[in-house]
Amino acid sequence: MSILNYLVPLHHNVGENMSELVNRDAYVKRFDRFLDEKKMRKTPERYAILRCILAFQSHFTIEHLAQSMEQEAYHVSRATLYNTLQLLVEAALVRKHVFEGLQVQYEKAGNTPHSHLICTHCGKLKEVRDNDFNAYMNARKFTAFTADYYMLYFYGTCSTCARKMKKQKMK
Numbered sequence: 001m002s003i004l005n006y007l008v009p010l011h012h013n014v015g016e017n018m019s020e021l022v023n024r025d026a027y028v029k030r031f032d033r034f035l036d037e038k039k040m041r042k043t044p045e046r047y048a049i050l051r052c053i054l055a056f057q058s059h060f061t062i063e064h065l066a067q068s069m070e071q072e073a074y075h076v077s078r079a080t081l082y083n084t085l086q087l088l089v090e091a092a093l094v095r096k097h098v099f100e101g102l103q104v105q106y107e108k109a110g111n112t113p114h115s116h117l118i119c120t121h122c123g124k125l126k127e128v129r130d131n132d133f134n135a136y137m138n139a140r141k142f143t144a145f146t147a148d149y150y151m152l153y154f155y156g157t158c159s160t161c162a163r164k165m166k167k168q169k170m171k
Contacts, residue, residue: 023110024054027093034091048074049084053094059105059125092148099125100155113137113149119158121165126158 035042052068069076088094097105099118113134117126
């Protein structure tokens with residue numbers, strides 16, 4: 001069976017867009033090259049994990065990934081999940097986020113540049129895209145350093161928690 005078969009979802013979306021398939025193919029090819037360079041095996045489990053990750057539209061945890069794999073009736077150990085995620089991070093296909101006070105989260109690399117707003121009260125995570133800020137960062141030059149990407153986290157209080165806190169103060 002071809003490695004690409006592991007990337008085709010078990011449940012096809014009728015309106016699936018061609019660019020998503022091309023993007024998937026690019027991820028697979030990059031992972032193939034990475035595994036070849038590292039002289040590592042191309043296992044069905046690794047590609048099934050990559051397929052599940054590519055289906056996520058936002059951040060995910062190891063638990064979300066394990067549940068997704070189970071829903072696809074694909075059983076892999078936690079060790080395989082952690083090890084494959086680490087390989088995908090090394091291959092620059094997945095980004096790892098360690099948000100203060102929250103469980104480690106991951107997201108597909110290559111998403112539109114964005115910052116993260118994290119509520120320190122409830123743990124809510126929101127992505128914010130700011131084209132002006134992104135343009136500024138992309139134009140920014142550093143002495144003796146070339147930036148590949150950046151991550152920016154803002155910690156504070158979300159509007160829901162702020163309202164709850166205000167109501168509690170009024171009591």
